[in-house]
Amino acid sequence: MKDVNIRSVRFSVALDEKFEKIARKLGRTKRLLFAQMVDYFYKTKKDPTDLNDDLLKNTLVKNHQQYIGFIRAQENMLLVPIKVEVDKVSRSQRDIIERFNSEILKHNALVLSGQKSHVLAMAEMEKSVALLVKKTKDADVLKAQFLFLLEEYISARESLGMRASAKDRQELGNKFKDQVRLL
Structure with missing residues:
Protein backbone atom coordinates (compact mmCIF):
# COMPACT_ATOMS: atom_id res chain seq x y z
CA MET A 1 0.00 0.00 0.00
CA LYS A 2 1.28 3.36 -0.99
CA ASP A 3 1.25 6.20 1.51
CA VAL A 4 -0.83 9.12 0.18
CA ASN A 5 0.42 11.49 2.82
CA ILE A 6 3.65 12.51 1.15
CA ARG A 7 3.33 16.27 1.43
CA SER A 8 4.43 18.28 4.43
CA VAL A 9 4.05 21.83 5.62
CA ARG A 10 6.64 23.56 7.76
CA PHE A 11 5.66 26.15 10.38
CA SER A 12 6.98 27.56 13.62
CA VAL A 13 6.73 25.97 17.06
CA ALA A 14 4.47 28.78 18.36
CA LEU A 15 2.10 28.19 15.45
CA ASP A 16 2.20 24.43 16.14
CA GLU A 17 1.18 25.06 19.75
CA LYS A 18 -1.80 27.17 18.63
CA PHE A 19 -2.69 24.54 16.05
CA GLU A 20 -2.54 21.78 18.65
CA LYS A 21 -4.71 23.76 21.12
CA ILE A 22 -7.36 24.23 18.44
CA ALA A 23 -7.24 20.51 17.52
CA ARG A 24 -7.60 19.44 21.16
CA LYS A 25 -10.41 21.93 21.74
CA LEU A 26 -12.33 20.56 18.75
CA GLY A 27 -11.42 16.94 19.59
CA ARG A 28 -9.69 16.18 16.29
CA THR A 29 -6.28 15.24 15.13
CA LYS A 30 -4.08 17.93 13.64
CA ARG A 31 -4.13 16.16 10.27
CA LEU A 32 -7.98 15.94 10.24
CA LEU A 33 -8.31 19.56 11.37
CA PHE A 34 -5.91 20.69 8.65
CA ALA A 35 -7.90 18.78 5.99
CA GLN A 36 -11.16 20.29 7.25
CA MET A 37 -9.66 23.80 7.21
CA VAL A 38 -8.56 23.39 3.61
CA ASP A 39 -12.02 22.06 2.64
CA TYR A 40 -13.67 24.99 4.46
CA PHE A 41 -11.62 27.65 2.70
CA TYR A 42 -12.02 25.88 -0.62
CA LYS A 43 -15.81 25.60 -0.40
CA THR A 44 -16.51 29.05 1.07
CA LYS A 45 -13.89 30.82 -1.03
CA LYS A 46 -12.98 32.88 2.00
CA ASP A 47 -9.68 34.61 2.40
CA PRO A 48 -8.12 33.69 5.77
CA THR A 49 -6.44 37.10 5.91
CA ASP A 50 -9.87 38.79 5.82
CA LEU A 51 -10.67 38.76 9.53
CA ASN A 52 -13.84 40.88 9.09
CA ASP A 53 -15.26 38.35 6.64
CA ASP A 54 -16.36 40.81 3.94
CA LEU A 55 -17.66 37.99 1.78
CA LEU A 56 -20.13 37.01 4.49
CA LYS A 57 -21.10 40.65 4.93
CA ASN A 58 -21.60 41.03 1.20
CA THR A 59 -23.74 37.90 1.10
CA LEU A 60 -25.85 39.14 3.97
CA VAL A 61 -26.25 42.56 2.37
CA LYS A 62 -27.21 40.92 -0.92
CA ASN A 63 -29.83 38.74 0.84
CA HIS A 64 -31.06 41.78 2.75
CA GLN A 65 -31.45 43.71 -0.51
CA GLN A 66 -33.38 40.78 -1.98
CA TYR A 67 -35.73 40.75 1.01
CA ILE A 68 -36.25 44.50 0.75
CA GLY A 69 -36.97 44.14 -2.97
CA PHE A 70 -39.48 41.39 -2.24
CA ILE A 71 -41.17 43.50 0.44
CA ARG A 72 -41.35 46.50 -1.90
CA ALA A 73 -42.84 44.34 -4.64
CA GLN A 74 -45.43 43.02 -2.18
CA GLU A 75 -46.10 46.56 -1.04
CA ASN A 76 -46.77 47.68 -4.60
CA MET A 77 -48.84 44.61 -5.45
CA LEU A 78 -50.85 44.27 -2.25
CA LEU A 79 -50.50 47.02 0.30
CA VAL A 80 -50.86 50.07 -1.97
CA PRO A 81 -54.09 48.77 -3.63
CA ILE A 82 -55.48 47.82 -0.23
CA LYS A 83 -54.67 51.29 1.13
CA VAL A 84 -56.35 52.91 -1.90
CA GLU A 85 -59.49 50.81 -1.39
CA VAL A 86 -59.55 51.52 2.35
CA ASP A 87 -59.26 55.25 1.58
CA LYS A 88 -62.21 54.97 -0.85
CA VAL A 89 -64.29 53.13 1.76
CA SER A 90 -63.33 55.70 4.38
CA ARG A 91 -64.37 58.57 2.08
CA SER A 92 -67.67 56.90 1.23
CA GLN A 93 -68.35 56.30 4.94
CA ARG A 94 -67.69 60.00 5.60
CA ASP A 95 -70.08 60.92 2.78
CA ILE A 96 -72.74 58.60 4.18
CA ILE A 97 -72.35 60.10 7.65
CA GLU A 98 -72.53 63.65 6.26
CA ARG A 99 -75.66 62.83 4.27
CA PHE A 100 -77.16 61.10 7.26
CA ASN A 101 -76.44 64.12 9.42
CA SER A 102 -77.75 66.60 6.87
CA GLU A 103 -80.80 64.76 5.49
CA ILE A 104 -81.97 62.27 8.10
CA LEU A 105 -81.50 64.56 11.07
CA LYS A 106 -83.41 67.36 9.29
CA HIS A 107 -86.16 64.90 8.47
CA ASN A 108 -86.25 63.72 12.07
CA ALA A 109 -86.54 67.33 13.25
CA LEU A 110 -89.44 67.88 10.84
CA VAL A 111 -91.14 64.70 12.03
CA LEU A 112 -90.71 65.77 15.66
CA SER A 113 -92.14 69.21 14.99
CA GLY A 114 -95.04 67.55 13.11
CA GLN A 115 -95.62 65.28 16.07
CA LYS A 116 -95.63 68.26 18.42
CA SER A 117 -98.22 70.03 16.25
CA HIS A 118 -100.28 66.83 16.19
CA VAL A 119 -100.07 66.60 19.96
CA LEU A 120 -101.29 70.19 20.26
CA ALA A 121 -104.11 69.52 17.78
CA MET A 122 -105.07 66.38 19.70
CA ALA A 123 -105.13 68.36 22.94
CA GLU A 124 -107.45 70.91 21.31
CA MET A 162 -162.51 71.93 35.24
CA ARG A 163 -163.69 74.64 37.50
CA ALA A 164 -160.54 76.71 37.41
CA SER A 165 -160.78 80.07 35.91
CA ALA A 166 -158.89 81.20 32.88
CA LYS A 167 -156.96 83.55 35.09
CA ASP A 168 -155.71 80.70 37.35
CA ARG A 169 -154.75 78.73 34.32
CA GLN A 170 -152.96 81.75 32.90
CA GLU A 171 -151.03 82.24 36.17
CA LEU A 172 -150.09 78.59 36.27
CA GLY A 173 -148.84 78.79 32.67
CA ASN A 174 -146.84 81.98 33.36
CA LYS A 175 -145.32 80.43 36.50
CA PHE A 176 -144.07 77.37 34.57
CA LYS A 177 -142.82 79.53 31.66
CA ASP A 178 -140.74 81.49 34.19
CA GLN A 179 -139.32 78.25 35.60
CA VAL A 180 -138.46 77.02 32.06
CA ARG A 181 -136.70 80.34 31.38
CA LEU A 182 -134.60 79.81 34.52
CA LEU A 183 -133.28 76.49 33.13
Whole structure:
Protein backbone atom coordinates (compact mmCIF):
# COMPACT_ATOMS: atom_id res chain seq x y z
CA MET A 1 0.00 0.00 0.00
CA LYS A 2 1.28 3.36 -0.99
CA ASP A 3 1.25 6.20 1.51
CA VAL A 4 -0.83 9.12 0.18
CA ASN A 5 0.42 11.49 2.82
CA ILE A 6 3.65 12.51 1.15
CA ARG A 7 3.33 16.27 1.43
CA SER A 8 4.43 18.28 4.43
CA VAL A 9 4.05 21.83 5.62
CA ARG A 10 6.64 23.56 7.76
CA PHE A 11 5.66 26.15 10.38
CA SER A 12 6.98 27.56 13.62
CA VAL A 13 6.73 25.97 17.06
CA ALA A 14 4.47 28.78 18.36
CA LEU A 15 2.10 28.19 15.45
CA ASP A 16 2.20 24.43 16.14
CA GLU A 17 1.18 25.06 19.75
CA LYS A 18 -1.80 27.17 18.63
CA PHE A 19 -2.69 24.54 16.05
CA GLU A 20 -2.54 21.78 18.65
CA LYS A 21 -4.71 23.76 21.12
CA ILE A 22 -7.36 24.23 18.44
CA ALA A 23 -7.24 20.51 17.52
CA ARG A 24 -7.60 19.44 21.16
CA LYS A 25 -10.41 21.93 21.74
CA LEU A 26 -12.33 20.56 18.75
CA GLY A 27 -11.42 16.94 19.59
CA ARG A 28 -9.69 16.18 16.29
CA THR A 29 -6.28 15.24 15.13
CA LYS A 30 -4.08 17.93 13.64
CA ARG A 31 -4.13 16.16 10.27
CA LEU A 32 -7.98 15.94 10.24
CA LEU A 33 -8.31 19.56 11.37
CA PHE A 34 -5.91 20.69 8.65
CA ALA A 35 -7.90 18.78 5.99
CA GLN A 36 -11.16 20.29 7.25
CA MET A 37 -9.66 23.80 7.21
CA VAL A 38 -8.56 23.39 3.61
CA ASP A 39 -12.02 22.06 2.64
CA TYR A 40 -13.67 24.99 4.46
CA PHE A 41 -11.62 27.65 2.70
CA TYR A 42 -12.02 25.88 -0.62
CA LYS A 43 -15.81 25.60 -0.40
CA THR A 44 -16.51 29.05 1.07
CA LYS A 45 -13.89 30.82 -1.03
CA LYS A 46 -12.98 32.88 2.00
CA ASP A 47 -9.68 34.61 2.40
CA PRO A 48 -8.12 33.69 5.77
CA THR A 49 -6.44 37.10 5.91
CA ASP A 50 -9.87 38.79 5.82
CA LEU A 51 -10.67 38.76 9.53
CA ASN A 52 -13.84 40.88 9.09
CA ASP A 53 -15.26 38.35 6.64
CA ASP A 54 -16.36 40.81 3.94
CA LEU A 55 -17.66 37.99 1.78
CA LEU A 56 -20.13 37.01 4.49
CA LYS A 57 -21.10 40.65 4.93
CA ASN A 58 -21.60 41.03 1.20
CA THR A 59 -23.74 37.90 1.10
CA LEU A 60 -25.85 39.14 3.97
CA VAL A 61 -26.25 42.56 2.37
CA LYS A 62 -27.21 40.92 -0.92
CA ASN A 63 -29.83 38.74 0.84
CA HIS A 64 -31.06 41.78 2.75
CA GLN A 65 -31.45 43.71 -0.51
CA GLN A 66 -33.38 40.78 -1.98
CA TYR A 67 -35.73 40.75 1.01
CA ILE A 68 -36.25 44.50 0.75
CA GLY A 69 -36.97 44.14 -2.97
CA PHE A 70 -39.48 41.39 -2.24
CA ILE A 71 -41.17 43.50 0.44
CA ARG A 72 -41.35 46.50 -1.90
CA ALA A 73 -42.84 44.34 -4.64
CA GLN A 74 -45.43 43.02 -2.18
CA GLU A 75 -46.10 46.56 -1.04
CA ASN A 76 -46.77 47.68 -4.60
CA MET A 77 -48.84 44.61 -5.45
CA LEU A 78 -50.85 44.27 -2.25
CA LEU A 79 -50.50 47.02 0.30
CA VAL A 80 -50.86 50.07 -1.97
CA PRO A 81 -54.09 48.77 -3.63
CA ILE A 82 -55.48 47.82 -0.23
CA LYS A 83 -54.67 51.29 1.13
CA VAL A 84 -56.35 52.91 -1.90
CA GLU A 85 -59.49 50.81 -1.39
CA VAL A 86 -59.55 51.52 2.35
CA ASP A 87 -59.26 55.25 1.58
CA LYS A 88 -62.21 54.97 -0.85
CA VAL A 89 -64.29 53.13 1.76
CA SER A 90 -63.33 55.70 4.38
CA ARG A 91 -64.37 58.57 2.08
CA SER A 92 -67.67 56.90 1.23
CA GLN A 93 -68.35 56.30 4.94
CA ARG A 94 -67.69 60.00 5.60
CA ASP A 95 -70.08 60.92 2.78
CA ILE A 96 -72.74 58.60 4.18
CA ILE A 97 -72.35 60.10 7.65
CA GLU A 98 -72.53 63.65 6.26
CA ARG A 99 -75.66 62.83 4.27
CA PHE A 100 -77.16 61.10 7.26
CA ASN A 101 -76.44 64.12 9.42
CA SER A 102 -77.75 66.60 6.87
CA GLU A 103 -80.80 64.76 5.49
CA ILE A 104 -81.97 62.27 8.10
CA LEU A 105 -81.50 64.56 11.07
CA LYS A 106 -83.41 67.36 9.29
CA HIS A 107 -86.16 64.90 8.47
CA ASN A 108 -86.25 63.72 12.07
CA ALA A 109 -86.54 67.33 13.25
CA LEU A 110 -89.44 67.88 10.84
CA VAL A 111 -91.14 64.70 12.03
CA LEU A 112 -90.71 65.77 15.66
CA SER A 113 -92.14 69.21 14.99
CA GLY A 114 -95.04 67.55 13.11
CA GLN A 115 -95.62 65.28 16.07
CA LYS A 116 -95.63 68.26 18.42
CA SER A 117 -98.22 70.03 16.25
CA HIS A 118 -100.28 66.83 16.19
CA VAL A 119 -100.07 66.60 19.96
CA LEU A 120 -101.29 70.19 20.26
CA ALA A 121 -104.11 69.52 17.78
CA MET A 122 -105.07 66.38 19.70
CA ALA A 123 -105.13 68.36 22.94
CA GLU A 124 -107.45 70.91 21.31
CA MET A 125 -109.66 68.09 20.04
CA GLU A 126 -109.79 66.56 23.49
CA LYS A 127 -110.88 69.90 24.93
CA SER A 128 -113.56 70.22 22.25
CA VAL A 129 -114.79 66.67 22.83
CA ALA A 130 -114.85 67.28 26.59
CA LEU A 131 -116.83 70.46 26.02
CA LEU A 132 -119.27 68.60 23.75
CA VAL A 133 -119.66 65.83 26.32
CA LYS A 134 -120.27 68.44 29.01
CA LYS A 135 -122.83 70.22 26.84
CA THR A 136 -124.46 66.89 26.02
CA LYS A 137 -124.65 66.12 29.72
CA ASP A 138 -125.98 69.62 30.33
CA ALA A 139 -128.59 69.08 27.61
CA ASP A 140 -129.57 65.76 29.18
CA VAL A 141 -129.86 67.41 32.58
CA LEU A 142 -131.83 70.25 31.00
CA LYS A 143 -134.17 67.77 29.32
CA ALA A 144 -134.67 65.92 32.58
CA GLN A 145 -135.42 69.17 34.41
CA PHE A 146 -137.77 70.23 31.62
CA LEU A 147 -139.60 66.90 31.80
CA PHE A 148 -139.87 67.30 35.56
CA LEU A 149 -141.34 70.80 35.15
CA LEU A 150 -143.70 69.57 32.43
CA GLU A 151 -144.96 66.79 34.64
CA GLU A 152 -145.40 69.25 37.51
CA TYR A 153 -147.31 71.58 35.20
CA ILE A 154 -149.55 68.76 33.99
CA SER A 155 -150.28 67.55 37.51
CA ALA A 156 -150.88 71.13 38.75
CA ARG A 157 -153.22 71.80 35.82
CA GLU A 158 -155.16 68.63 36.49
CA SER A 159 -155.42 69.53 40.16
CA LEU A 160 -157.04 72.81 39.17
CA GLY A 161 -159.76 70.79 37.56
CA MET A 162 -162.51 71.93 35.24
CA ARG A 163 -163.69 74.64 37.50
CA ALA A 164 -160.54 76.71 37.41
CA SER A 165 -160.78 80.07 35.91
CA ALA A 166 -158.89 81.20 32.88
CA LYS A 167 -156.96 83.55 35.09
CA ASP A 168 -155.71 80.70 37.35
CA ARG A 169 -154.75 78.73 34.32
CA GLN A 170 -152.96 81.75 32.90
CA GLU A 171 -151.03 82.24 36.17
CA LEU A 172 -150.09 78.59 36.27
CA GLY A 173 -148.84 78.79 32.67
CA ASN A 174 -146.84 81.98 33.36
CA LYS A 175 -145.32 80.43 36.50
CA PHE A 176 -144.07 77.37 34.57
CA LYS A 177 -142.82 79.53 31.66
CA ASP A 178 -140.74 81.49 34.19
CA GLN A 179 -139.32 78.25 35.60
CA VAL A 180 -138.46 77.02 32.06
CA ARG A 181 -136.70 80.34 31.38
CA LEU A 182 -134.60 79.81 34.52
CA LEU A 183 -133.28 76.49 33.13
